[in-house]
Amino acid sequence: MTFESCAESFRGLILRSMGREFGDRLLPRGLEIDTCDQVFLIASGLVWNVYFATLALFFGFFLATAVALGKASPRAWARKPAEAFVFLFRGSPLFVQFFFIYEALVLLPREGITLAGITLDTQWTTRAWAGALFVLFLNTSAYTAEIFHGALKAIPKGDLEAADAYGLTGFAKFRRVVWPTMLRLAWPSYTNEAIFLLHATTLVFFSAFPAWQQMGDALYYANYFAAQTFNPFIAYPLVGLYFILMTLAVIGLFGAVNRRLNRHLPREARARFRFRPQYIR
Amino acid sequence: MACYLTTASHLALYRSVLVVLVLLALAAPLALGIGFLGALAMRSRNALLRPLGTLYVSMVRGVPDIIFFLFVPFAIDQGVEYARHRILCPDWDQPVRQGNDFIVCAAAKMPLATDPAWVHDLWGFLLALAAFALVFGAFAANTLQGAMAAVPRGQLETAEAYGMTPGQAFRRILLPQMWVYALPGLSNLWMILTKATPLLFLLGIQDVVYWARELGGQKTGVYAYPHPDWRVWYFMGVLAFYLLLTWSSQKVFDRLMVRMSHGQATAGGEALRRAGA
Numbered sequence: 440m441t442f443e444s445c446a447e448s449f450r451g452l453i454l455r456s457m458g459r460e461f462g463d464r465l466l467p468r469g470l471e472i473d474t475c476d477q478v479f480l481i482a483s484g485l486v487w488n489v490y491f492a493t494l495a496l497f498f499g500f501f502l503a504t505a506v507a508l509g510k511a512s513p514r515a516w517a518r519k520p521a522e523a524f525v526f527l528f529r530g531s532p533l534f535v536q537f538f539f540i541y542e543a544l545v546l547l548p549r550e551g552i553t554l555a556g557i558t559l560d561t562q563w564t565t566r567a568w569a570g571a572l573f574v575l576f577l578n579t580s581a582y583t584a585e586i587f588h589g590a591l592k593a594i595p596k597g598d599l600e601a602a603d604a605y606g607l608t609g610f611a612k613f614r615r616v617v618w619p620t621m622l623r624l625a626w627p628s629y630t631n632e633a634i635f636l637l638h639a640t641t642l643v644f645f646s647a648f649p650a651w652q653q654m655g656d657a658l659y660y661a662n663y664f665a666a667q668t669f670n671p672f673i674a675y676p677l678v679g680l681y682f683i684l685m686t687l688a689v690i691g692l693f694g695a696v697n698r699r700l701n702r703h704l705p706r707e708a709r710a711r712f713r714f715r716p717q718y719i720r
Numbered sequence: 721m722a723c724y725l726t727t728a729s730h731l732a733l734y735r736s737v738l739v740v741l742v743l744l745a746l747a748a749p750l751a752l753g754i755g756f757l758g759a760l761a762m763r764s765r766n767a768l769l770r771p772l773g774t775l776y777v778s779m780v781r782g783v784p785d786i787i788f789f790l791f792v793p794f795a796i797d798q799g800v801e802y803a804r805h806r807i808l809c810p811d812w813d814q815p816v817r818q819g820n821d822f823i824v825c826a827a828a829k830m831p832l833a834t835d836p837a838w839v840h841d842l843w844g845f846l847l848a849l850a851a852f853a854l855v856f857g858a859f860a861a862n863t864l865q866g867a868m869a870a871v872p873r874g875q876l877e878t879a880e881a882y883g884m885t886p887g888q889a890f891r892r893i894l895l896p897q898m899w900v901y902a903l904p905g906l907s908n909l910w911m912i913l914t915k916a917t918p919l920l921f922l923l924g925i926q927d928v929v930y931w932a933r934e935l936g937g938q939k940t941g942v943y944a945y946p947h948p949d950w951r952v953w954y955f956m957g958v959l960a961f962y963l964l965l966t967w968s969s970q971k972v973f974d975r976l977m978v979r980m981s982h983g984q985a986t987a988g989g990e991a992l993r994r995a996g997a
Contacts (some may be wrong), residue, residue, distance in 0.1 A: 486848045526963070527963070530917045530962070530963045530966040531915070531959050531962045531966070532916070532962055533915075534918040534929070535917060535929065535962060538929065539952065539958075539959050540888070545952075548985060634933060638785070639784075641784045641786050645786065658786060658787060661787070661790075665790070665791075669821060670817070671794040671795055671824070675787055675790065676791075678787055679782075679783040682787070683782045686977055
C-alpha cells in the first residue's frame with residue numbers, strides 16, 4: 440500500500456456510490472482490496488445516508504406538525520386518522536415497513552398509470568432513492584409527530600392565556616405562540632430522532648430495495664468488504680467510526696438551533712439536549 | 721384455502737414465528753442480566769471497571785445497531801474457531817489468515833462440517849442471540865444505571881443511618897425501589913427489542929421475513945408457485961403480527977406500572993394512594 444495506490448483508490452472510489460460514471464466501473468474484489476479502498480468506498484457511501492436522512496427529516500417535519508396537531512385536536516375526524524398513522528408506523532418495525540411498501544410499489548402496473556390521457560411512469564418508485572425515502576419520510580413523520588404531540592401538551596398554560604389576553608386567535612396564535620414553544624420544548628427529543636433516523640438509513644439496502652449498479656450506502660459497502668475479505672475487523676469498525684463522527688455533527692448542528700430557540704430564556708431554564716435514543720425503529 | 725394455509729412451507733412459517741418468540745424470551749432476560757452487570761460496573765468505584773462499563777455502553781449506543789448485528793456474530797464465529805484451532809490443532813504451522821481466507825483445521829470448524837443441519841441452525845441462532853444480548857445489554861445497562869441514580873438519596877442515607885453496610889443498603893433499599901424508575905425505560909426497550917427481531921433475517925436465520933418472501937413470491941429459489949406475486953399480502957400479515965405484539969405488550973406494561981407504583985414515593989404512587997383513600 441503506497442501513497443500512489445491510495446490516491447488511485449481515492450480517485451476511483453470517493454464518488455463511486457453515486458454511480459459507475461463517477462468512478463471505477465467495478466468495485467475492488469478479493470485480494471485487490473487494501474485498507475485505502477475500504478476507507479474511501481465506505482466514506483463515499485455516506486452520501487446516501489446523508490441524502491435519506493436530510494430529505495426525510497425535512498419533509499417529515501411538515502407532515503409531523505400536521506399529524507401532531509391532528510392528534511391533539513378535539514375533533515374525532517382529525518384525531519383518529521392521526522392516531523392510527525402514528526400507531527401503524529411506531530408499532531411496527533421499520534424493516535418490515537420497507538418490505539411491505541416495496542412490494543406494494545412493485546405491484547403498480549409496469550407500463551405506467553394513465554390518468555386523463557397522461558401516462559405516469561411508475562418504475563422509478565421502486566428504486567431506493569424514491570421508494571426508501573418515501574418509507575423513511577412516513578416513518579420519521581410518525582415518530583416526530585409523537586414528540587411534537589407531547590410538546591404540544593406540555594406548553595405552559597400561562598403562555599396560552601397570555602396569547603388569549605393579547606387577542607391572538609387562530610393561525611396567528613399558532614404561529615407566534617404555540618408553534619415556537621412546541622419546537623423549543625420538543626427540540627432535545629427531536630435531536631435524538633434526527634440521530635436515529637440517520638442510523639436507520641443503514642437499513643435501506645439491507646431490506647427489499649436493491650442497490651442498483653452497486654450504488655449503496657456506507658454499511659452496504661462495509662458488508663461487501665467484510666464478505667469479500669472475510670475479515671469483519673476493518674470494515675465494520677470503520678463504518679462505526681464514520682457514524683460516530685456524523686452523530687457528533689448532528690448534535691452540533693441541532694445544538695446551535697436549540698440555542699437559538701432558547702435565546703430569550705435565562706440559562707438555567709433552557710432545555711438541554713440529552714442523548715436519549717430511540718435505538719431501533 | 722385451509723388446505724393452502726397448512727402446506728409444509730406454511731407450517732415452516734408458523735414455526736418461524738415461534739423462533740421469533742423464543743428469541744424474545746431468551747434475549748430479554750439475558751440482556752437484563754448483562755445490563756445489570758453493566759450498570760454495576762458503571763457505578764463501581766473500581767478504576768478499571770467503571771471506564772470499561774462506560775466504554776461498552778457508549779460504544780454500542782453511538783453506532784447504528786445494525787452494524788453490531790452484522791459484526792458480532794461474524795466476530796464471535798471467527799473468535800471461537802480461532803480458539804478451538806489453537807487448542808485442538810497445536811501442530812498446525814500455517815497462519816490462520818491467508819490473503820482473504822480464514823483457514824482453521826477441520827477439527828476446529830464450528831460447527832463441524834459433519835454435523836447435521838439442525839446443529840448449524842442452532843449455532844446460527846445462538847450467534848444471533850449473542851448479538852441481541854450484547855446490544856440490548858448495553859441499552860439496559862444505561863436504563864438501569866439511570867434508575868439506580870433516580871432512587872432518592874435520602875432513602876440510602878437513612879439506610880446508612882440505620883447502620884446498614886453498602887451491600888445491605890443496595891440489596892434491601894436500592895434494589896426493591898429502582899424498578900419503578902426503570903420500568904418506563906425497560907418497557908421502551910422491550911418494544912425496541914420486539915421491533916428488532918426482523919433483523920434476524922439479516923443474520924441468515926429463516927424467520928418470518930424470510931418465509932413471507934419465500935411464500936409470497938411467484939418464483940423463488942426453492943419453489944415455483946402457481947399464484948401471482950402475493951408478497952405484499954404476506955408482509956401485511958407480518959406487519960399485523962408485529963402491531964399485535966407491540967400493542968399487547970403495551971397493555972401488559974401499563975398494568976405492571978400500576979402494580980409497581982403501589983406504595984412508591986412517586987406521582988403515580990401518590991395518585992394510587994389518593995384513589996384508594
